[in-house]
Amino acid sequence: MDLAAFNVRIESAVPTEDQTTYRYVIAVQHRKLTWQVSKRYSSFDQLHKALKASKHAALPPLPPKTLIGRPIDTQEIEARRKGLQHYLHELVARPDTRTSTPLLEFLEFEARTDMTVTHLMPRRGPVCDLEDPRFAVSGVHYWHKALTKQMDVVIVAYQDSSHVARLGRMWTVVEPDELGAWAIWAPTHAGDDNWHRVFLENFAIKVPxxxxxxxxxxxxxxxxxxxxxxxxLPDEEDIQPQLVGSYQVHATSVLDLDCSARHLLSIGFDATIRLVKVSTREVVSGGRLAKRLDGKHLTVAALDEPARRAFLGTSGSDVLIYDVSGNPPHFLHALTVMSSGPISWLNLSESHLWVGHDEFVTCYGMEDKTYEKRMPRMAQYVSNLEGGRQVRGGCVIPADKRLIVAYEGGVVVYSLSSGTATMAFAPHDGRTTEVLALPAGVYDGSTTILTAGVDGKVKYVFWHPPSCRAAAAAAEPPLSTTTTADSPIPRRNGQHEQNSHPNGEQYSQAHGCTDAPEGGPGPATSVGDGSKLRIQREADEDDDEETLRWT
Structure with a gap:
């Protein structure tokens, strides 16, 4: 439904026959057709509840209700009329709510026209569901054609979502408390939508x-x-991963991981970073950043493999950039975002750095090593989600020109062309923890993402099937729509954004780094019991040495 051909405005507010309240006269125009509908405030309230019930999110707020009695002041009535006008304007401007059944019924659209509207709200379905509601999803990875029989798998990490463990089991040694787990899910047959868990390992500690x-x-x-x-993970029909090594990398909890085909980047709550060679699992760079952090702690990490740089988010709204080509890492630059909250998400491509902080996502242009101070802020996106605006994850889909952001309160889809939100939905009961894009064409050519939440569920969400692509394109707001972007996002060297997982699992392919590691993983004894790996210096600020022990 073309936005340019659709217009809705509240012309006036008139008292009801019994003088107890007001009706708002709404003029609706679609192309050459015009009609009027009359609605009370309670009808707007019912519309809002119906949109929420259908899992729409980031809805505009309704003007407040009258606390006592009926509104009689003309200025109050006019203020409410303007508030309701803004509410309808926001719903009509967004493709998913504009084509929603609750709004079309509210405006009596299908009763007044002979037009069939294609609804753009994505379809949802569970991929996997951990039965224990205490667990939240702390990580998810979709592995396309992981096995030679062309079967996909979903790998999920879980951790206890409650603040208090099960007290009845806390003191028993026979049955220890299960606070973390990881699992592999696979379809019964290749291409089947019936997923089941094929592997599960529980732990007495959390898996962050x-x-x-x-x-x-x-x-x-x-x-x-x-x-x-x-x-x-062997390429075998019996999906049973083999433990090849366990190593103590940090003194306290690991906070985030990112990897390429060559290296694994890890950050810990002890203010340390480690760069591990994937083929040999040898620590090649690392250090403690306590002085640089100055009381703050690390939050998220992203590895720039081609330039051998580490981008590190902090709890103090800074992104620290380090050169990790040598040992210890060398500090390059501190990028300060315009908010007071922690950095909660980082995503790298060849041309852009995406930073999630508070309710904002800010896009910066990438620069070569040692030129980080020149990185320009190019666009910023902000959500008005109810019930949780903190950014938790995201992904970029260049083919669709989409930025998809997981907030605590739901998922918002932004158009990179206009900078506006085109869709928002709440896929989980509780906070959304992560979102990632699946390879193109996994589900009949649809745009497909996976979402994860504190409810322990991973769901696939898909929209724009082939028959709906034309309708979806027509539903896009025009490029003249108001945008939060400071300027259009350019492409460097003709390259498009690369589709990458929020934690960077597909980062090596995104940067064209397709070199295989120098050797496959060896058995657990290949490192040697009690062998030691020495870091020459702890960091550029600290001079103490540290010995890492592999088990």
Whole structure:
């Protein structure tokens, strides 16, 4: 439905026959057709509830209700009319709400026209669901054609979502408390929508994050005690990963992981970073950043493999950029975003850096190493989600020119062309923790994403099937629509944004780094019991040495 051909405005507010309230006369125009509908404030309230019930999110706020009695002041009535006008304007301006059944019924659209509207709200369905509601999803990776029989798998990390463990089991040694887990889910047959869990491993501590390196078929599971467990997934029909090593990388909890085909980047709550060579699992660079952090702590990490740089988000709204080509890492630049909240998401491509902080996502242009001070701020996106605006993750889909952001309160889809939100929905009961895009064409050519939440569920969400693409394109707002972008996002050297997982699992392919690691993972004894790896210096600020022990 073309926005330019659709116009809605509230012309007046008239008292009802019994003088107890007011009706708002709404003039609706679609192309050459015009009609009027009359609605009370309670009808707007019912519309708002119906949109929420259909999982729409980031809805504009309604003007407040009258606390006592009926509104009689003319200025109050006019203020409410303007508030309701703004509310309708926001709903009509967004493609998903503009084509929603509750709004079309509210405006009596299909009763007044002979037009059939294609609804753009995405379809949803569960991929996997952990039965224990205490668990939240802390990491997810979709591995397309992971096995030779062309079967996809979904790898999920979980951690306890409650603040208090099960007290009845806390003191038993026979049945320890299960605070973390990771699992592999696969369809019954290739191309089947019936997914089931084929592997599960539980732990007595939390699993805060995970990372998958597909080239060497390694899965890295981060633990709350600072260890990282490395698994190898054989290309066999019986999907049973093999533990190939467990190593103590940090003194406290691992906070985030990112990897390429060559290296694994890890950050810990102890203010340390580690760069591990994937093929040998040797620490090649690392250090403690306590002085640089100055009381803050690290939050998220992203690895720029071609330039050998680490981008590190902090709790103090800074992005620290380090050169990790040598040991210890060398500080390059501190990028300060315009907010007071922590950095909660980083995404790198060849031409752009995406930073999630508070309710904002800011896009910066990438520059070569040592020129980081020149990185320009190019666009900023902000959400008005109810019930949680903190950014939790995101992904960029260049083919559709979409930025998809997971907030605590839901998922918002932005158009990179106009800078506006085109769709927002709440896929989970509770906070959304992560979102990632699937390879093109996984589900009949639809745009497909995976979402994860504190409800322990991973869901696939898809929209724009082939028959609806033309309707979806027509529903896009015109490029003249008001945008939050400071300027259009250019492409460097003719390159488009690369589609990457929020935690960077597909980063090596995105940067054209397709070199295989120098060797596959060896057995657990290949490192040697009690062998030691020495870091020459702890960091550029600290002079103490540290010995890492592999187990």
């Amino acid at each position: 994050c995970m990372c998958v390196e597909e080239t060497s078929r390694q899965i890295f599971i981060a633990m709350e005690d600072g260890t990282i467990r490395a698994y190898h």
